[in-house]
Amino acid sequence: MEVGEASCLVECKHWQEPVDFSPIAKFKVRVDRRPPAALGLMFSVKGFTEPALREAYAQPLRNVLLWHGRDVSLALRGGMRAALGAKWRKAVEEAQVDYELKAEDLR
Numbered sequence: 001m002e003v004g005e006a007s008c009l010v011e012c013k014h015w016q017e018p019v020d021f022s023p024i025a026k027f028k029v030r031v032d033r034r035p036p037a038a039l040g041l042m043f044s045v046k047g048f049t050e051p052a053l054r055e056a057y058a059q060p061l062r063n064v065l066l067w068h069g070r071d072v073s074l075a076l077r078g079g080m081r082a083a084l085g086a087k088w089r090k091a092v093e094e095a096q097v098d099y100e101l102k103a104e105d106l107r
Contacts, residue, residue, distance in 0.1 A: 006088075007037065007038050008041050009030060009040050009041070010042075011023075011043070013044040013046075014045045015044070015045070018044065018046045018052070019042075019049065019052060020051065021052040021055040024048070024055075024056060025059070028059075036063070038063065039064075039065065039088070040064040041065055042065070042066050043067040048066055053066075057097070065084075065087050065099075066098040068100055071087070071100060074105075075106075078106030082106045083101055086101055086105035087099050087101065
């Protein structure tokens with residue numbers, strides 16, 4: 001998937017429970033095999049478990065952004081390019097790999 005200038009590897013989880021860290025770690029390995037400029041976007045309708053998020057911050061998840069269900073809804077309404085830009089800015093500026101988008105991020 002390409003969003004503007006960004007090339008993204010995407011994985012979606014439509015599970016009944018939040019995603020734990022194991023699928024995130026496996027996805028990170030796939031992203032790490034790509035050129036350094038590639039971004040990994042993991043979407044989860046039910047979000048991520050607290051232990052998964054703690055582990056995501058303990059492990060360096062360079063170039064992987066975690067998207068919650070609300071992020072997807074906002075991105076569909078406000079534009080994927082703007083949503084990706086907002087999430088990437090938070091990742092770079094504040095090291096937030098799971099930043100949850102707000103409507104004002106897409107204005």
